[in-house]
Amino acid sequence: xxxxxxxxxxxxxxxxxxxxxxxxxxxxxxxxxxxxxxxxxxxxxxxxxxxxxxxxxxxxxxxxxxxxxxxxxxxxxxxxxxxxxxxxxxxxxxxxxxxxxxxxxxxxxxxxxxxxxxxxxxxxxxxxxxxxxxxxxxxxxxxxxxxxxxxxxxxxxxxxxxxxxxxxxxxxxxxxxxxxxxxxxxxxxxxxxxxxxxxxxxxxxxxxxxxxxxxxxxxxxxxxxxxxxxxxxxxxxxxxxxxxxxxxxxxxxxxxxxx
Amino acid sequence: xxxxxxxxxxxxxxxxxxxxxxxxxxxxxxxxxxxxxxxxxxxxxxxxxxxxxxxxxxxxxxxxxxxxxxxxxxxxxxxxxxxxxxxxxxxxxxxxxxxxxxxxxxxxxxxxxxxxxxxxxxxxxxxxxxxxxxxxxxxxxxxxxxxxxxxxxxxxxxxxxxxxxxxxxxxxxxxxxxxxxxxxxxxxxxxxxxxxxxxxxxxxxxxxxxxxxxxxxxxxxxxxxxxxxxxxxxxxxxxxxxxxxxxxxxxxxxxxxxxxxxxxxxxxxxxxxxxxxxxxxxxxxxxxxxxxxxxxxxxxxxxxxxxxxxxxxxxxxxxxxxxxxxxxxxxxxxxxxxxxxxxxxxxxxxxxxxxxxxxxxxxxxxxxxxxxxxxxxxxxxxxxxxxxxxxxxxxxxxxxxxxxxxxxxxxxxxxxxxxxxxxxxxxxxxxxxxxx
Numbered sequence: 001x002x003x004x005x006x007x008x009x010x011x012x013x014x015x016x017x018x019x020x021x022x023x024x025x026x027x028x029x030x031x032x033x034x035x036x037x038x039x040x041x042x043x044x045x046x047x048x049x050x051x052x053x054x055x056x057x058x059x060x061x062x063x064x065x066x067x068x069x070x071x072x073x074x075x076x077x078x079x080x081x082x083x084x085x086x087x088x089x090x091x092x093x094x095x096x097x098x099x100x101x102x103x104x105x106x107x108x109x110x111x112x113x114x115x116x117x118x119x120x121x122x123x124x125x126x127x128x129x130x131x132x133x134x135x136x137x138x139x140x141x142x143x144x145x146x147x148x149x150x151x152x153x154x155x156x157x158x159x160x161x162x163x164x165x166x167x168x169x170x171x172x173x174x175x176x177x178x179x180x181x182x183x184x185x186x187x188x189x190x191x192x193x194x195x196x197x198x199x200x201x202x203x204x205x206x207x208x209x210x211x212x213x214x215x216x217x218x219x220x221x222x223x224x225x226x227x228x229x230x231x232x233x234x235x236x237x238x239x240x241x242x243x244x245x246x247x248x249x250x251x252x253x254x255x256x257x258x259x
Numbered sequence: 260x261x262x263x264x265x266x267x268x269x270x271x272x273x274x275x276x277x278x279x280x281x282x283x284x285x286x287x288x289x290x291x292x293x294x295x296x297x298x299x300x301x302x303x304x305x306x307x308x309x310x311x312x313x314x315x316x317x318x319x320x321x322x323x324x325x326x327x328x329x330x331x332x333x334x335x336x337x338x339x340x341x342x343x344x345x346x347x348x349x350x351x352x353x354x355x356x357x358x359x360x361x362x363x364x365x366x367x368x369x370x371x372x373x374x375x376x377x378x379x380x381x382x383x384x385x386x387x388x389x390x391x392x393x394x395x396x397x398x399x400x401x402x403x404x405x406x407x408x409x410x411x412x413x414x415x416x417x418x419x420x421x422x423x424x425x426x427x428x429x430x431x432x433x434x435x436x437x438x439x440x441x442x443x444x445x446x447x448x449x450x451x452x453x454x455x456x457x458x459x460x461x462x463x464x465x466x467x468x469x470x471x472x473x474x475x476x477x478x479x480x481x482x483x484x485x486x487x488x489x490x491x492x493x494x495x496x497x498x499x500x501x502x503x504x505x506x507x508x509x510x511x512x513x514x515x516x517x518x519x520x521x522x523x524x525x526x527x528x529x530x531x532x533x534x535x536x537x538x539x540x541x542x543x544x545x546x547x548x549x550x551x552x553x554x555x556x557x558x559x560x561x562x563x564x565x566x567x568x569x570x571x572x573x574x575x576x577x578x579x580x581x582x583x584x585x586x587x588x589x590x591x592x593x594x595x596x597x598x599x600x601x602x603x604x605x606x607x608x609x610x611x612x613x614x615x616x617x618x619x620x621x622x623x624x625x626x627x628x629x630x631x632x633x634x635x636x637x638x639x640x641x642x643x644x645x646x647x648x649x650x651x652x653x654x655x656x657x658x659x660x661x662x663x664x665x666x667x668x669x670x671x672x673x674x675x676x677x678x679x680x681x682x683x684x685x686x687x688x689x690x691x692x693x694x695x
Contacts, residue, residue, distance in 0.1 A: 065679065077686065078679065078682045078683040079683070080683035081687070115687070116683070116687035118653070118658070119683055119687070121676070121679070121680060121683075
């Protein structure tokens with residue numbers, strides 16, 4: 001049986017085909033201005049990769065901020081619920097899930113069955129999400145994909161106090177003028193995001209084990225900062241940006257089985 | 260899906276709207292009939308100016324500012340005007356809406372902003388202490404202003420001396436009212452107003468207590484339009500009589516099993532003032548069969564409660580019901596002060612524990628599935644300690660969702676994000692949207 005999970009995120013739409021609980025194909029397209037078209041494109045691509053037609057799909061579940069734009073989906077699930085499902089299947093021992101995407105960060109506490117016990121979502125602010133890193137990368141004239149590795153070269157902790165992406169940018173400029181090494185400033189940026197995410201997670205209470213998902217989990221510099229802040233190891237899927245889509249696909253499979 | 264319960268509109272709904280509009284119109288037109296206008300907070304002892312005559316009309320600031328907030332265009336212009344005048348954006352948003360209305364000289368109910376003849380205020384929070392001081396300056400600086408300090412601690416620590424401290428200010432206030440208005444004070448009118456005050460608040464509590472029924476006869480969005488009368492002029496006979504009519508109708512709804520929402524299957528409460536420009540959030544809850552049965556805010560700002568014989572919360576008996584006959588001014592003021600200082604919403608200014616205890620009581624007695632807390636950036640007073648309340652509710656086993664916003668400044672409310680949170684909360688409570 002084939003099912004599809006589609007995550008209409010703020011920056012990318014990710015789709016995933018699941019065949020009998022195994023990932024068969026994945027696709028990712030930019031969300032752009034027309035998210036409905038992007039959702040359709042992501043679906044078409046993933047079906048093509050899986051050599052399937054829409055009629056071969058037993059159920060489609062959509063998630064993400066733009067989930068309503070996936071008009072072809074039969075059901076929806078929230079990002080909180082999707083992540084809980086995915087992580088519970090990938091890492092059954094995990095009780096705290098941290099998801100950091102382009103525009104939102106969220107912390108989710110789950111029980112042994114993957115049921116959401118509590119959750120917190122970052123406030124109306126970019127400082128706890130991936131966009132913040134992108135803005136800072138521009139200010140530092142560093143490629144986004146190089147931020148992580150550069151951060152790990154730092155041997156020095158530079159405090160960055162701003163709680164807002166706008167103010168943080170001017171603080172980065174001040175740090176540049178103060179002749180701090182670039183790698184130290186990059187680490188400061190990651191430490192600042194990690195601090196916000198950890199603080200939000202502490203509001204719901206951190207229970208071991210802890211998983212990190214979402215696109216920002218690709219950033220090894222941020223991962224290092226969050227580990228230091230939380231003082232523990234993090235379970236990270238191989239493709240953390242697909243966590244929501246995977247959870248949606250698991251939800252679709254449940255529906256297809258009559259759940 | 261076919262409806263689980265019968266539902267019908269409130270019969271007294273139109274009357275409620277009429278009373279509210281008359282209130283604002285009467286204030287604006289008071290001078291045309293030789294009457295007086297006074298301004299002050301919704302927490303002020305509005306029974307006292309009633310002794311000046313039947314043609315003395317109040318304008319309470321908080322509900323007025325909520326009306327401004329509901330009008331997004333006017334609210335935005337008010338905020339911009341206040342910020343241009345140099346006031347900070349993070350001040351009480353009700354206060355900013357009110358000041359903006361004065362600066363723009365624009366009344367939310369049409370025409371120019373009607374200046375008061377005097378200001379009658381009490382200080383329940385920091386913003387209350389400055390609100391009318393600035394308003395007075397903006398109004399030209401010569402509006403007589405009387406403020407009372409009511410910071411005498413929670414009711415369970417009330418002593419005779421503390422009560423006398425408040426009553427003494429009331430006596431002084433009456434002398435002050437006579438002086439600034441040139442009118443002779445009528446103690447009989449005061450006594451009648453105190454009776455109405457107690458009757459309004461007891462009846463509102465009784466109405467809220469009827470919402471313990473399943474299905475709930477009222478939903479919170481509707482309750483906002485009803486509780487408001489108590490914030491406007493609780494000591495008026497019109498309001499007390501209306502609350503009696505409302506209580507009777509709600510009682511009848513409970514007896515006949517009439518629901519506020521036809522598919523009730525999930526019950527929540529909220530906390531603090533809602534984002535007034537986005538009350539449609541409550542209608543969104545209905546898609547899940549979820550009814551907000553009220554909140555400590557809607558129950559306790561106007562309702563006066565007492566622990567009943569069976570240990571549950573119910574309406575406090577009025578002095579009339581207890582057979583107390585008020586004979587003179589001093590007794591009327593003592594009854595009024597003692598009555599009002601017991602108000603639930605006054606208690607948690609002294610400790611979040613008081614609020615947690617009352618919220619837990621509501622959560623249990625009103626049979627709730629969860630709680631939605633509004634982290635309201637617009638009101639420092641009622642938001643104080645809300646994170647502590649969250650912890651207490653969670654420790655007691657109640658699922659809690661938080662959402663950020665501002666009661667009076669829509670720039671700080673993100674509708675899409677709030678809807679996302681509601682979706683996740685409902686999902687965590689195992690409620691899916693009900694299919695049509």
